[in-house]
Amino acid sequence: MTGLTRATVSALVDDLVAGGLITEMDPPPRTGAGRPAVGLALSSAGPAGLGCEINVDYLAACVVDLTGTVRQRFVEHADQRPSGAERSLESLGRLAARARLAAEAEGLTVAGAALAVPGLVAGNGSVRVAPNLDWQDVDAPALLRAVPELADLPISVDNEANLAALGELRVSGGDPTFLYVSGEVGIGAGLVLDGRLYRGVRGWSGEIGHVTVYPDGRPCRCGARGCLEQYAGQEALAGDLPLAAASLGIALAAVVNLLDVPVIVLGGAYAPLFAELRAGISEELSRRVLTSGLADVVLRPAALGADAAMRGAADTVIRAVRDDPAAWLRR
Amino acid sequence: MTGLTRATVSALVDDLVAGGLITEMDPPPRTGAGRPAVGLALSSAGPAGLGCEINVDYLAACVVDLTGTVRQRFVEHADQRPSGAERSLESLGRLAARARLAAEAEGLTVAGAALAVPGLVAGNGSVRVAPNLDWQDVDAPALLRAVPELADLPISVDNEANLAALGELRVSGGDPTFLYVSGEVGIGAGLVLDGRLYRGVRGWSGEIGHVTVYPDGRPCRCGARGCLEQYAGQEALAGDLPLAAASLGIALAAVVNLLDVPVIVLGGAYAPLFAELRAGISEELSRRVLTSGLADVVLRPAALGADAAMRGAADTVIRAVRDDPAAWLRR
């Protein structure tokens, strides 16, 4: 597939095995005649990713190894709104430190950390706004690194819906292009195009909750009227489910018309309600998507549950190692 | 910038000069002391791109050289709706052949052709639907190649708004991410992300004309209700301009919320009306874009006029040569 010769591949694989990224499997899988091949697999003892998440009512951290297996998982339920950013991130840092130490006791090396937050994140990792946490301009990486056990780690920060979309990308059966919609208190979306998360120029993509569905409709806390969030957010969801489905369908039809996205994944609070929402969404999609006669849009519930964002965060770290293993070996 | 040594760069440049892609300039530009450098510029005598366009009321073809200069330009005004696809594409083929021959008489080598159509294009270049031409499943590349003078050319086909966006990308002062909105009989959009046109999985992105702005509004010929096209299409534009601006603003706010696009370019019929439309669009954008308090969305009229799609088409050909010059040299 790569066009490289067996000799070259062997040399490269030797480096990866020596660097602990790949292990040789014994006994190897077989086919027909001939000398049996040596099996190779991603190492479960090499570099690992530390995924962290802060949300309105919980803190979470996990360590995922190169194979994608969750090796450590810590969750702490507590309302974060009264704490303020500093106290919350200090608690999360301690939780993450526990996860890291437990993982390293198992022989893993944590290569880096990523943090999922329900808000807008600037390019340098600072959180511009997190409305539901009441945060503004929080330098999250610095506050996390204040915990001594994390001081040496590279830490990235991203929106929770974006990272949940990445988590879904990993477990999904290989749809390289889809929209992940996360129904929480607000509604966020993560857009994966050709296998890569599209973050937008300033990292502020995916704010589907504030797409207008009824221009003169209900007032939204953002100041506008008729935002999707007012019709399909967690509060509205408890009331009129058919309205929630129709409004979701209208907003999603806009996405499909604009981006020709063939798959939509419903996560967060939408996942358990998928059966009830599906028909209403589909109806609006088939009515309003210009190409609905040419090809269907696939609707499906998220495969990962509440851990999606945290797992996606950890995944960004190990994906970086997998995308450029030589950089890891040179470290 | 590349990290290559001068020796290596010299060797590579030698190949490009020998292949006619680059010419040495004489006299070169100067700075201070020292041996003066040899100036290098893209050759205006090398490979060129043939850009073609078919639209409701005209046919057009042009040849653009490596430097981006339009070297030949032919336009034929005539209503194409009564002709049918075969006759239209034969006429366009003859026009393109004239452009090609004239360009080759000037020493250019036409490397390929690209065709802009107002419709949905499949991956193989066939036009699935072009509503305003009343086309369905037209194998446009084959019909163009039926003209003997074009038989040897690789021909690609794309949506006109997509190609106009690419044309705009070339002349714009380097915004790598923007949405180009083309107001014609219908409304199309071309989405350029990080300097690359995003076509969607099936090539059907950019159908902003069928984004819903008023869910229970005017019926559209697509079967839905309240599509943008009914409020900001060429017919609606002649009537209520403030309504057109507001509805455009609502749809564009959705794009910005979803994609964090920092620049919106208004083309086609919108370009001459830019002054009248601007305030109405901006008002809705600042009201409905969640991040409008954090960073502005830039609105500007298209720099290229009616030639945008044709120029963008030609540009795709020369861009392919520039992106992989070695492939051209190996030919």
Add this chain to the structure above:
DNA sequence: TTGATTTGTTTATTGGTTGAATTATTTGCC
């Protein structure tokens, strides 16, 4: 046991890049 088949390694060769030295061409200063 033999031959076919497949996997993996060895080794000389190749081609592109590098680095250092060299040559070329200008400006600025005494």
Add this chain to the structure above:
DNA sequence: GGCAAATAATTCAACCAATAAACAAATCAA
């Protein structure tokens, strides 16, 4: 006018990763 400094470009031996082809290893089937 002559010389030093600065900058540009080329030459050439050395290096390195990948290649191709031969060879060794390990299995199955007859």
